[in-house]
Amino acid sequence: MVGIAKPNLGLEEKEAVSKVIDSGIIACGSVxxxxxxxxxxxxxxxxxxxxxxxxxxxxxAIRAAKLGKGDKILTTPFSFIASTNSIIYTGATxxxxxxxxxxxxxxxxxxxxxxxxxxxIKALLIVHLFGNPCNMDKIMPLVKKYNxxxxxDCAQSHGTSWNGKKAGSFGDVxxxxxxxxxxxxxxxxxAVLSSNPDFAQRARMLINHGMQVRYYHDIVGYNYxxxxxxxxxxxxxxxxxxxxxxxxxxxARYYNEKINNPLIKLPKHNEGHVYxxxxxxxxxxxxxxxxxxxxxxxxxxGVFYPLSIPEQKCYENMKFEIKYPVTDSVKNKVVSIPVxxxxxxxxxxxxxxxxxKFKA
Ligand SMILES: *Cc1c(COP(=O)(O)O)cnc(C)c1O
Numbered sequence: 001m002v003g004i005a006k007p008n009l010g011l012e013e014k015e016a017v018s019k020v021i022d023s024g025i026i027a028c029g030s031v032x033x034x035x036x037x038x039x040x041x042x043x044x045x046x047x048x049x050x051x052x053x054x055x056x057x058x059x060x061a062i063r064a065a066k067l068g069k070g071d072k073i074l075t076t077p078f079s080f081i082a083s084t085n086s087i088i089y090t091g092a093t094x095x096x097x098x099x100x101x102x103x104x105x106x107x108x109x110x111x112x113x114x115x116x117x118x119x120x121i122k123a124l125l126i127v128h129l130f131g132n133p134c135n136m137d138k139i140m141p142l143v144k145k146y147n148x149x150x151x152x153d154c155a156q157s158h159g160t161s162w163n164g165k166k167a168g169s170f171g172d173v174x175x176x177x178x179x180x181x182x183x184x185x186x187x188x189x190x191a192v193l194s195s196n197p198d199f200a201q202r203a204r205m206l207i208n209h210g211m212q213v214r215y216y217h218d219i220v221g222y223n224y225x226x227x228x229x230x231x232x233x234x235x236x237x238x239x240x241x242x243x244x245x246x247x248x249x250x251x252a253r254y255y256n257e258k259i260n261n262p263l264i265k266l267p268k269h270n271e272g273h274v275y276x277x278x279x280x281x282x283x284x285x286x287x288x289x290x291x292x293x294x295x296x297x298x299x300x301x302g303v304f305y306p307l308s309i310p311e312q313k314c315y316e317n318m319k320f321e322i323k324y325p326v327t328d329s330v331k332n333k334v335v336s337i338p339v340x341x342x343x344x345x346x347x348x349x350x351x352x353x354x355x356x357k358f359k360a
Contacts (some may be wrong), residue, residue, distance in 0.1 A: 002196075002338050002347045004300035005181040008244060009233070016232035028225040035231035036191065038238055039176075042159075044169035045193035047200035050226035050234075051207055054155040054177020057190030058086035060224060061173040064203035065149050067092050067123050067225070073151075075125040076106040076113055077308040078327045083153050084309045086175075095121060097309055098324040102268060104129045104279065104334075108138035108324070117148045123149035128157035128167045130304070131248070131276035132185065136162040136170055151175070153189075156276035158183040159245045163272075178230070183245060183276055184237035186230035197332065219301050227335075247341035248275040251348060255339070258352040263290075263360055277304060278339035286360050287333055294335075297354045302336040307342050 020026055032050050037304035040048030051057040067073060069091035075083055077096040087094040095118060106126055115121060124143060126134045133331070143150045152168055155177035160167040168174040173196065178189035192207075194200040202219075205212060210221035226234075252275045256266055265281040267273075282290045287303075294301045308327045310320035337351060 001264060001298045002300055002343070002351055004302050004336065004338050006338070006340050006342045007180040007185050008237075008240065008342055009185075010258075012236045012239075013233045016236050017229055020228045020232045023228075027227050029228045030237070031228035032226050032231040035226070035234045035238070036130070038235060039191055040193050042238060042241075043154075043166045043174075044191055045174070045191065046195040047197070047204075049192040049200065049203045049207055050231060051192060051224040052226060053188050054175060054179060054182075054190040055082040055086060056207075056222070056329070057175035057177065057192045057335040058082060058153060058155075058204050059089045060206045061151055061175040061192045062086055062090045062092065062123075062125070062193075063206055064199040065123065065151065065173050066202070067149065071123065072118065072121040073123045073125050074111060074121045074148075076127050076129070077310050077324045078089075078104060078305065078330065079129060079309060080155065080305070080311060081309060081314075083125060084154070084315075085303075087125065093115055093122075094320070096321065096324065098326045099330065100135075101120065101326050101330065103132050103135070103270070104135045104330060105132060106199065108135055111139070111142050115142070119146070121146070121148070123151060125153060126171075127153040127155075128160050130267075130279050131157050131274040132163040132270055133157070133160050133272045135327040136165070136351075140170065151227060155182065157274065159241055160274045161272040168193050169195070172196055178234060178237070183248070183274060184234070184241045186234040186237065187228065189196050189226050189230045189234065212282060239354050244341040245274040247276075247343075248339050249273070251275070251339045251341075251343055252278050254348055255337070255352065259355055260357050261358055263358065264355065270320075275339045277336040279334050279336045281306065281330070281333035284329070284332055284358040287335060289329040289360065291335060293358055294337075294354070299351055299354055300338050303334060304336050306331060
C-alpha cells in the first residue's frame with residue numbers, strides 16, 4: 001500500500017517531547033514562544049500566535065481583524081470546509097467567487113466581478129490550495145483597489161511562495177494548520193501570523209480568554225493555546241520543512257515527467273508550489289472508475305474535494321449561490337495521489353506504472 005500521507009516524525013521529535021515532559025512545564029510556556037517566533041520568522045511576519053488547530057487559527061485571524069456580524073467576506077468555494085466555517089463562527093457572511101481552472105485557486109477575475117456587484121464586501125479570505133500560491137500579482141492590486149482586509153488560509157501552504165515571498169506574509173493576517181497530514185505537524189495545532197501589531201495583540205488575547213493581565217478579561221476569548229509538547233514537535237518539524245518540501249517538489253516533478261496517460265491531466269508546475277497535494281484530473285465521468293482502480297492496486301488517494309463548499313448539506317439553510325461552473329467541473333475530475341516526502345523510489349515508480357496502465 002502506498003499511502004496518501006505519512007507524518008515524518010523521528011528521534012528528534014521524541015527527544016524534544018521527552019525534554020518538555022522532564023521540564024514539568026507541559027502546557028503553554030517558553031517552548032510555545034520559541035516556536036511562534038521561529039515560525040513567524042520563517043514565513044516573514046512580525047508576530048506569531050500558536051493555537052490548537054488550523055480551524056481555531058482561522059477563526060481567531062478573522063476576529064483579530066475585527067470582522068464579524070454584518071461583514072461580508074469573499075472566499076473560494078473550493079477548499080476544506082474550515083475556510084468557510086471559520087467565517088460563519090465569527091458571525092460574518094461568506095460570499096464566494098469561482099476558481100481558476102489551472103491553479104484551483106480563487107480567480108482574480110472572479111474576485112473583481114464580485115466586487116463590482118457587491119462593493120460592500122469587506123475582506124478577502126484566500127486559500128493557497130494544495131500548496132500552490134494564489135496569483136498575488138493580480139490579487140494584491142485588487143485588495144488595494146477595493147480596500148479589502150486580506151486573510152490567508154495557509155493550512156496547505158507552509159513554505160509556499162510567490163516571487164520569493166512566502167504565503168502567509170501577504171495578508172493582514174494569516175492562519176496555518178499543523179494537522180498530521182499537512183506539510184509539517186504538531187499533532188493538532190495551528191498558528192495565526194500578522195505584521196499588524198493591533199491584530200497580533202487581539203489574536204494573542206483571543207486565544208487566552210481575552211487576558212493581557214492575568215484574570216483581567218478585556219474581551220470574551222477562548223482557550224485555544226498550544227501546548228509546549230506540541231510546540232516542541234513543531235520546532236523539529238520546522239527545521240525539517242525545507243527538506244520535506246524539496247522532496248515533495250522532486251516527487252511532483254518526477255510524476256510530471258513520467259506520467260503519460262492521455263486520460264489524465266497533470267498539474268502545471270508553478271514556481272513556489274510546495275505540493276501539499278499533487279492533484280491530477282481524470283476526464284469527466286471516469287474519475288470513479290479511476291479511484292476504484294487505484295484501490296485495487298493499493299495506491300492511496302484523496303478526492304479533495306467532491307463537493308463545493310456552498311453546496312454542502314450543513315449550509316442548506318444559508319441560501320448560498322451554489323453554481324460555480326469551474327468548481328463544479330473540477331470537483332468531478334480531481335484525484336490527489338501520494339506525493340509526501342517519505343515516498344521511496346520504488347513507490348514512486350509503482351504509482352507511475354499503475355497510473356500509466358489505467359484504461360477507461
Ligand atoms: C486542514 C485545513 C484547515 C483546518 O485545519 P485543522 O488544523 O484541521 O483545523 C483549514 N483550511 C484548509 C484549507 C485546510 O486544508
